[in-house]
Amino acid sequence: MIGFFKYTSCPNMVIGISDQQAGSALVLKPINTELRKILWNVNMKTGEIILVASDDMVMDTSGSSITLQQRSKGKLSQQWDMATTRGFIRNKQYTTHVIDSLSRGTYDGNSVILYPYNGSEAQQWKFVPMDEMSLNNLAEEVMAEEEPSQG
Numbered sequence: 001m002i003g004f005f006k007y008t009s010c011p012n013m014v015i016g017i018s019d020q021q022a023g024s025a026l027v028l029k030p031i032n033t034e035l036r037k038i039l040w041n042v043n044m045k046t047g048e049i050i051l052v053a054s055d056d057m058v059m060d061t062s063g064s065s066i067t068l069q070q071r072s073k074g075k076l077s078q079q080w081d082m083a084t085t086r087g088f089i090r091n092k093q094y095t096t097h098v099i100d101s102l103s104r105g106t107y108d109g110n111s112v113i114l115y116p117y118n119g120s121e122a123q124q125w126k127f128v129p130m131d132e133m134s135l136n137n138l139a140e141e142v143m144a145e146e147e148p149s150q151g
Contacts, residue, residue, distance in 0.1 A: 001042045001129050002052055005099075006031070008087065008124035010106035014038050015099070015125070017068050018109070020053060026066040026112040028101060042127065047079030047092055061091050061114045066099065087124045088117065098123045 005015040007028060016029030016038040029038050036053035043050065049059040051068060060069035060078045072078060076093035084090055089099040091114055100115035104122040117123065 001044070001127075002039060003042070003127055003129035004031070004038050004040060005089070006126045006128055007101060007106070008126055009101075009104070009121035013106055013108075015040070015112055017051065020051070020057070020068070022057065022067075022069050024068045026059065026068070028105065028108060028110045028112060030108055039130075042082070047081060049080050049089075061094065061097075064113045064115065066112055066114055082127065085117070087126065088119075089125055090117070099125060 007013040007015070010028075012031050013028045014031050014033070015026055016033055018024045018027050020036065031038070039052040040059075041050040041052050042048075048071065050071070051057045056071050057068045058071045058078045059080065060067055060075070062077065069078065077091065079092035081090040081092055081095075082088075085098070091097050091099075094114060096116055097114045098117045100113050100120075101122045102111040102113050104120070105111070115123065
């Protein structure tokens with residue numbers, strides 16, 4: 001399912017990436033950020049949250065940091081649970097920890113981290129799926145961006 005993760009306490013911010021390469025930190029981004037940095041594919045079967053712009057890059061955690069990493073099949077730190085505690089995204093390796101906005105920050109570039117579950121607003125996210133119409137429009141936009149400009 002393709003969509004984005006809205007920050008509940010600041011709905012104009014979403015989970016995004018600082019850069020599209022392995023090791024890049026997850027950060028808050030404004031909802032109007034280019035889609036390649038904020039659009040995710042949630043695989044409910046495997047628990048992976050995959051960057052749509054790169055089928056091989058997933059959310060991964062090491063300690064408290066959450067970064068974009070190469071997919072490694074079956075790796076628990078790359079598997080997430082959004083069903084156990086609605087509105088919260090738990091990591092399957094660190095089951096008592098959820099995705100959190102560092103220091104309850106609401107600004108562009110604020111770190112998105114893994115933190116022990118406490119139920120605070122800083123830990124609440126809403127997955128907003130894109131409908132088929134939006135996906136078709138997105139595909140058209142991407143194709144238009146790739147065409148060389150006539151000058």
